[in-house]
Amino acid sequence: MNTTPTTGSMAENVPELLQRLRLPTMASELDEATKRAEANDWTPKAFLGHLANAEVEARRVRRVARNLKASRLPAGKTLDTLNLKRYTLKVRRQVASLVSGDFLDRAENILLFGLPGRGKSHMAAAIGHEMIQRGYKVFFIPTHQLVQRLLIAKRELELEKLLCRLDKFDCVILDDIGYVQQERDEVEVLFTFLGERYERRSVIVTSNLVFSKWGQIFKDPMTTACAIERLVHHSTILELVRKKSHRLEEAENRNRGVDINTPETDTDSDPEREESGSKR
Numbered sequence: 001m002n003t004t005p006t007t008g009s010m011a012e013n014v015p016e017l018l019q020r021l022r023l024p025t026m027a028s029e030l031d032e033a034t035k036r037a038e039a040n041d042w043t044p045k046a047f048l049g050h051l052a053n054a055e056v057e058a059r060r061v062r063r064v065a066r067n068l069k070a071s072r073l074p075a076g077k078t079l080d081t082l083n084l085k086r087y088t089l090k091v092r093r094q095v096a097s098l099v100s101g102d103f104l105d106r107a108e109n110i111l112l113f114g115l116p117g118r119g120k121s122h123m124a125a126a127i128g129h130e131m132i133q134r135g136y137k138v139f140f141i142p143t144h145q146l147v148q149r150l151l152i153a154k155r156e157l158e159l160e161k162l163l164c165r166l167d168k169f170d171c172v173i174l175d176d177i178g179y180v181q182q183e184r185d186e187v188e189v190l191f192t193f194l195g196e197r198y199e200r201r202s203v204i205v206t207s208n209l210v211f212s213k214w215g216q217i218f219k220d221p222m223t224t225a226c227a228i229e230r231l232v233h234h235s236t237i238l239e240l241v242r243k244k245s246h247r248l249e250e251a252e253n254r255n256r257g258v259d260i261n262t263p264e265t266d267t268d269s270d271p272e273r274e275e276s277g278s279k280r
Helices: 007-020 024-040 044-071 089-098 120-133 143-155 159-166 184-197 221-233 246-256 271-278
Strands: 109-113 138-142 171-175 202-207 235-239
Touching (some): 007 024, 024 044, 044 120, 044 138, 089 120, 089 235, 120 171, 120 202, 143 171, 159 184, 184 202, 184 221, 221 235
Parallel strands (some): 109 235, 138 171, 171 202
16 A cells, blocks of 8 residues: 555655654745745755745844843944044044954954943944844843842852853953952952853953053952953944043033034044044
């Protein structure tokens, strides 16, 4: 007795087979793709390629959504909402280079310095959002919160487990490291975290304190020097120098009735013009 499936029965089973193979997008797109293939005389290879591309793109979208949820990046703090015209030409060029994501492949760091209100957190988050779109895993957390998590994990003898979970992220963004005033045990866990990622995974650090004042954070001069050395060894440093805090600018604009969501032009000076002028 011949038990070979007929062509008709095989065609009817395709959606079920695709589901069993965990190809839900190919299954859902099958009928529409079949109609388009018949109408446009697609080759079998073109038909299969269309379905495969749809599955790959759907998986990418789902992966980005999962990674974005896990990242805890501030919503809305993207490059689209960051007015790069406020910054120097050097910073704009640095950002344009960094958003490619190559620094993550090289396990390099990004250090953002500037006074409060200069957009450090926004810029760090914006770079993080770009990395998520490129398929990387990012985790955003205020430094003091990370220190407390590490400290609790150490007390519960689960520090190694937490470090392993953090190691799954290509980049950890430590926001506002300058606001942390740590005790000895807190310094130790933060230093351990930085040491674990050294030359293996990237960190992005924002700080309103220049390196010469990092002794306020790490207390011990030797620990401070070692922490700085490990962060700087493979890093890009962005110095966000602006005359006013962006929060102050927005408050002044609101008082003047200016729409702060409209991209502004530089009224004080154009960094690009300044740089070209300095070469004359």
